[in-house]
Amino acid sequence: MTDRSWRCPIRLRTGLGTAALLAAALLTAGALAQEGDVEAGREKAAPCAACHGPNGISSNPLWPNLAGQHEAYLAKQIRDFRDGAREDISMQPFVAQLSEQDIADLAAFYASLPAGG
Numbered sequence: 200m201t202d203r204s205w206r207c208p209i210r211l212r213t214g215l216g217t218a219a220l221l222a223a224a225l226l227t228a229g230a231l232a233q234e235g236d237v238e239a240g241r242e243k244a245a246p247c248a249a250c251h252g253p254n255g256i257s258s259n260p261l262w263p264n265l266a267g268q269h270e271a272y273l274a275k276q277i278r279d280f281r282d283g284a285r286e287d288i289s290m291q292p293f294v295a296q297l298s299e300q301d302i303a304d305l306a307a308f309y310a311s312l313p314a315g316g
Contacts, residue, residue, distance in 0.1 A: 233299045235270065235307025243301055244308055246293055255309045256316040267314025273306035 247265070251257050255266025265273065279285040281294040281302070297305075 233303035235274075235303035235305070235310075237304075237307045237311045240304035240306070240308025240311075243304055247305070250289070252316075254316050255312045264314070264316075265309040266312035266316060268309060270306045270310035273309050274302050277302045277305060 250259070250262040251265050256264050276285065277294055277297065280287060280290045281297055
């Protein structure tokens, strides 16, 4: 029988190193994410109301309700429209010049609204 006990500490250190690296990466990603301001988002959402409603509830089934959606989901969708990962000719003029802070603010505003209107 071969004694392999010397390998256990190496695996343990590698596992801890990987966990520490992963934790650092997650903390860094969280720190880089913009924090949205609901009130700033409310002001920036004025042009959005034409299609998505003043309270994030659309009157047309072609346009989605934004009220009550998850903030991260909303930010990703807006970013995808802005960056061309999602294409919609009606959205492009509204999102083309949005900054990361604008996106965070809009996402925070719509996420703060009740889903039912």
